[in-house]
Amino acid sequence: MRDDMNEGEVKISIRNLYKIFGNDPKAALQHVRDGVAKPELLDQYGHVLGLQDINVDIRAGQITVIMGLSGSGKSTLIRHLNRLIDPTAGEVIVNGEDVLAYGERRLAELRQNTMSMVFQKFALLPHKTVLQNAGMARRVKGEAGSAIDEDARKWLGRVGLDGYEGHYPAQLSGGMQQRVGIARALASDSEIMLMDEAFSALDPLIRTDMQDLLLELQRELHKTIVFITHDLDEALKLADHLVILKDGAVVQQGEPQDILLHPNDPYIIDFISDINRARVLRVRSVMETTTREGSGLAGEVDAHQNLESVIAISEGDTNLHYRVMEDGKQVGLLHMRDLVKALVPVEAADPARRVA
């Protein structure tokens, strides 16, 4: 599922986006363009630099994960996509149209038809039943009738909430409430789903369940998903395209495996130093891409296997070589020595890779 995604068309394009909070953001913007950094802007001019020159392409059918610690501006960024927050400067282009030029009506249409959103704190309507909540998006559009309930019931079933239609949100657990949130977003039938720390408020086991549910739904629905998180494991699990934010600027973006192997910033190196690389890295990221017949091969592995499973097969022998297969064809060779080297966290790669 991950491989042919890079060819997906660009669905949302964020260009030179700036957001400055304060009394006179336009004036402050000029200071920022003149090279004033975030701390000085706050000290000397009393303005907060929310986002700084963001350029991201979000491709159709992919999960784009925007990761950063709290205060990095990730929640601000996602709210620019459906204009819950208006930028100070820059462009947000959705399906080829600049949404910043939209008037009130076009904006409402965009929010009703093109984008749906899932929230960290669920934000369900507490006075409506689960079924009414799930059908909310279509009712907002002005549709009426039993078709909405039927549709809502279908999506509730799809997220595993059969039989809870008549309950009120407060009667459900956090995980179940967020399932309603997801059903509500899916029922709006929009191509783009914005998920703002959707699983951050859930406890770890439930969070894993929800991540699996999201991936399972995505395999079937191929939505364009923008997912915000502060959790690197979650980001690596879900992302087709990973954007790392720090202090309102993009530090690095790209394929998650690539970022893991070639981090270009001390901040990211710090970040990724604690994760279990063997479980996250895949064979295809560390293999030698070739079609030549290797000699003395110990067997075949799949390109999408993680390194942990290959280590298990090899029983820890670093002298082995494997043929890497994808869809029944050879795509490369895996040398166990490379695999072991890849498990050591890398120092910052060449500065040419820097994005920000």
Added chain:
Amino acid sequence: MATYDGLFEALGLGDWCGGGATGGPMTMAELLARAQGGGTPDGAAEPAVPLLETPFPSLDALNQACGAIPRSRDMTRGVEQGFLAIKDPLKVVLDPITQPLSWMLDLSLEAFQAIPWFIMIPLLIAIAWFSTKKAGVTLLVAFSFLFMAFINYYDDAIQTLSIIFVCTIIAVLLGVPVGIAMSRSNALQRSVIPVLDMLQTLPTFVYLVPLIFLFSVTESKLYGIAIILYAIVPVIRLTDLGIRLVDKDVIEAADAFGMSSRQKLWGVQIPLALPNIMAGVNQTIMMSLAMVVIASLVSAPGLGVKVLAGIRNLELGVGLVAGFCIVLLAVLLDRSTKAALGRIDASDRG
């Protein structure tokens, strides 16, 4: 000679002042002072005022030295004249607007009194039961009205209830929209809150003073307006507060799904603010009950008249029993609206 003569002389205003105190009626205080001190005949030299007894340079004290400066009583008369001057134009505008209030109050009084007791009491009990579904509250309502009927205070209680009924409905009809408007505009909120503060802190009797000038005491709208002005405050405040307190996340979700501001208001904000709005309605009912007693000074019928009679004629028993009936009415109104409110809250959460 007065204390401040020297001041006006020094400023060269002696001519403008045209001598000492103007003629005209003396105040009682002046008369008393004259009588006590044996009096110094006008024009005779007064003994020098000791430093410690130097009067504050108030209107009256300055007038002693300079006749051109008005006395305190001239000032209050000026206010009165000003008020009388705008009274007529104001009446032309206010009279037609408020006339329906008189009709409603009179009509409601007639209707409440026209219904015979053997229909009215069961009706009230039934309303209590269906709105609260609580046996205790229903029993309280039943007991209270049967008791008041038994001791011959039923008619007064029903009149009071009728006035509260009309005034509360109008206060809610006016107050909720004002509260909604306030919640949506900070500028409006800033300008309305001082008015609400004033309405709430003004001593209740002071309300009646300008109203008595504006309208005739025989008109029911006189006490209607007083009650509504006094009782409308909590429903406005709590509607505004309730809508502002609606969970920001839910509002954001409503925005994110493209709700129009009308959909948001009716579908999200008002339903979620309803417990607060209902608390405001409860307070409005209680405050109209408080005011309806005072309004009996300006001919509002009901239990208040009995209390007033108790004070005027020193009929201690009448006053106490009527006061007890008012307490009874207050308790049953409070309990039944709170119980009804509790049901609204509960049905939200299923």
